[in-house]
Amino acid sequence: MDEAWRAELAELIAIPSVSADPAHREDVKRAGEWVCEFIRRIGGTAELTPFGEKELALGEIPASNGGGNAPTVLVYNHFDVQPPAPLELWESDPFELDIRGEWAYARGVADDKGQLWLVLKAAQRLAEAGALPVNLRFACDGEEEIGGHTIADWVGQDERGADAAVIFDGGMLRRGVPTIELATRGLVGLDVKVRTGERDLHSGMYGGAALNAIHVLMGCLQAVLAGPNGLLPEPLRQGIAAPTAEELEAWSTLPPGAESLSDAGAQPLDPKAAEEFYLRTWAEPSADVNGIVGGKPGIRNTTLSIAASAEFSIRLAPGQDVETIGAAAERLLREAAPAGAELEIKFVGANPGLVRGDAPAVQLALEAFEQTLGVRPLLTRVGGSIPLMPALTEKGIDTVLSGFALPESNVHSPNERFLVEYFAAGIDTVAALFTALGRLS
Ligand SMILES: [Zn+2]
Known part of the structure; x- marks a missing residue:
């Protein structure tokens, strides 16, 4: 030099x-x-x-x-x-x-x-x-x-x-x-709080008859996560800007996705995840639950919990926007909740x-x-x-x-x-x- x-x-x-x-x-x-x-x-x-x-x-x-x-x-x-x-x-x-x-x-x-x-x-x-x-x-x-x-x-x-x-x-x-x-990619971060009653209950007296907030939360989260094909539900895929032919051509020359996953010690999400690695991480939205709070983890107990909460985030694909996808996620969560469950949902984000x-x-x-x-x-x-x-x-x-x-x-x-x-x-x-x-x- x-x-x-x-x-x-x-x-x-x-x-x-x-x-x-x-x-x-x-x-x-x-x-x-x-x-x-x-x-x-x-x-x-x-x-x-x-x-x-x-x-x-x-x-x-x-x-x-x-x-x-x-x-x-x-x-x-x-x-x-x-x-x-x-x-x-x-x-x-x-x-x-x-x-x-x-x-x-x-x-x-x-x-x-x-x-x-x-x-x-x-x-x-x-x-x-x-x-x-x-x-x-x-x-x-x-x-x-x-x-x-x-x-x-x-x-x-x-x-x-x-x-x-x-x-x-x-x-x-x-x-x-x-x-x-x-x-x-962009990011929508969501907080979801579920409440299903006034106080925690004895599962022997009410189990099988009363709503459990943890179960409600699990069902709600399931509604926004990837299906068996590895892709998010359609309402969360609105607006995706498809990659161009030159981009796809370039991605096909990159190290195989299976290698990227195994180098990270990670297991593929579904059978096509490795093959579609770049498409999935660069051109598709993805959702990850980042934390769940509920019940009394670590202690054997028989409580029926009436409160549970989760933080989860959606990486937005290029072309999508925070308001549309945040609102769509909120709708999916609410639709998945049974009558009688109260949901409090907040989201913030950054566009792709x-x-x-x-x-x-x-x-x-x-x-x-x-x-x-x-x-x-x-x-x-x-x-x-x-x-x-x-x-x-x-x-x-x-x-x-x-x-x-x-x-x-x-x-x-x-x-x-x-x-x-x-x-x-x-x-x-x-x-x-x-x-x-x-x-x-
Ligand atoms: Zn730098």
Whole structure:
């Protein structure tokens, strides 16, 4: 790695911006300031800006032609990092960039400071060459690692918008196999409380004649869980956006679902679950009961319980929305309850995010990656929920979500590392991507 590059990245790495630790609050801000200074140094404007209870590094670099009709690209990265603990497992200081062999080691070198830096370097290269064809807007946060929503709130309120967004905070499937992630699942979290009487009863005196709240709850939950075919009841499958042919083609080249399940020590839900692994976890909703409270577990007793409750959650498929599916789940639960049972149901949630595979920004990104790396990225999705994705897609901003971390990058673990050759490759790729996005109209 070029010595000037190494020194520059080492400076950002050395700021222990651990968002989970209040003792590092000022360091998190310092990392945000570092980003702003970088943007100003390469000819942009930037300010660490308070927003809600936190702050964002907001900045811009105008297109080289002055900006007028050029498309606008919103860039997101995060400048906070996970805590480095347990320190004794690190082979070098987590906040000192250490190059050993083909890897660069440090906390945040893959997630996400190394990638933030390479995106900034690509912007610098194009700006200094007078070849930046897009207006870049930067919006970076320092609370990604603690699940903050400041950035999603900001995107929701921002009136200027953008023609596309670029997020480099992910990874390749494996070395040499880049991905562009088109979607994240949403989440509805439900609380269900069942009450079937005034006080617990003697099962010898009332068993067989009185409603038992635990049984009612079991029946209600059964009505929202997957059937024998592994799929949720139809009312909970409304709105699913089917994957495109290119996505399905890409998923068929991924490691077999049976392997993913057995690597996790998991048993398949039903006979087709392994074969349909990616469809199930990326393009279908799923429901999981996360906890049940009722009766007197652990003690032999003969009580007929009149109160029981459960927390369960539904991962929403891309295309679905919290209100529709939350309401449908509530209806199924109520319909499954017998007369005389009282149900109290509450739900909250976060929408899924979805970018269409044929969106111009995605197609330009596929070309830019292919041109630079010689390989077309696979179109994949994320089974989890990232609040920024729906915030962007609800604004109609097509997002290119990708990255250069690898499965063996030890993200969130000791000895986090990034392949040194991917710094240069990453800068080339992001520069090609910004250049290609200049063709957006
Ligand atoms: Zn990250």
